[in-house]
Amino acid sequence: MFKSNKDLELPPQLKWKFSHEPELLGWTIRARNYNTFVANGMLLFMAVLNVGAAFIMYSVYAGMSQPWRTLSCVFFYTLMLFVTLSMTHQRTKFAYRFSRSGIECCEWKDFPEWALTFLKWLAGITAIFFVFMATIDPSFLLGALIGPGGIGLTYLSMAYSKSYREMHTQYHHLIHEWKDFTQLAIATNREVVDLKYSTTLEGDDFVTNWNINIFCKRKQKEKVAELIRPFLSPGVPFIKAKVNVPLSTD
Structure with a gap:
């Protein structure tokens, strides 16, 4: 629906799972994914x-x-x-891709x-x-x-x-289907859209409840949240709140 300039390329270690589906929204950004x-x-x-x-x-x-x-x-x-x-x-590099199946987030940090x-x-x-x-x-x-x-x-x-x-190198690929999300929040303290999810991860026999921080470019978090909202299950809360970014995602 709208796209930002993609100034970062995915490293060879990371590939989109739903690349065969049309991209609804995608962008890249450098952000500090820790408690500043x-x-x-x-x-x-x-x-x-x-x-x-x-x-x-x-x-x-x-x-x-x-x-x-x-x-x-x-x-x-x-x-x-x-x-x-x-x-x-140090900033971490993020690439986001939204499709009909869900949200994919690739994050990586190369050794300087x-x-x-x-x-x-x-x-x-x-x-x-x-x-x-x-x-x-x-x-x-x-x-x-x-x-x-x-x-x-x-x-x-x-x-x-x-x-x-x-410590200064990481490659992560996060994949979440729309049905897994249980809450959508626009952060009031950072340029972040926060999504809580509940899912059974591959290889586990128990349900994991956690959240994913989607780092947005300046003044885009409201637009990103509005695009996400229609894909969520009926009754999923949509709020504005202060978001606590974790101490580290390593």
Whole structure:
């Protein structure tokens, strides 16, 4: 009925089940599928720790000239804050497809290879800078060990840690038939349409009651909800309420 620009392509790991049916609605979006309050709290906590680390670094650099001493600590803090932000506020990619059979949601999160490339080049550039400055002020040799060395260790821990890669990589394909939904809600606190469902999952012998958050683009959640409503079973509640996005969907 209406379509948004599809700026994301499905990865090869994910395929539409009802691709043989006409698409009623489909779009892709990048969203944070977790509790942003908790993520903001984690970022604040790590920012405070980084301030402490920067002060320790400042005391270690006592022999360095004041301007470069301050600049090195500010650079270190900014870098660590950037790395922390990339871990606590990473966005997940979503693709939605509505058909006569139901709703399909593909969600995926690729490992941020760009961050590794950035850290590798940054470590090399800063090492060259500190070595060059050490020809003027020998105290910069200590900075070359702590600054670029710390960046290099961060790069190695991210690049070769299997658990870290798994934490930042996921591929999920969710399929729900219209008859399974038991409540439709328009979120008042986020750009989300929330659908509660009750179904027996494949391989289970019990009924699962849960919900699916459909992340919408700005000012589209009302239109999405109105399209969904006619496909639901008679008597399914349609409400507006505050929606609690889970701590994590991993």
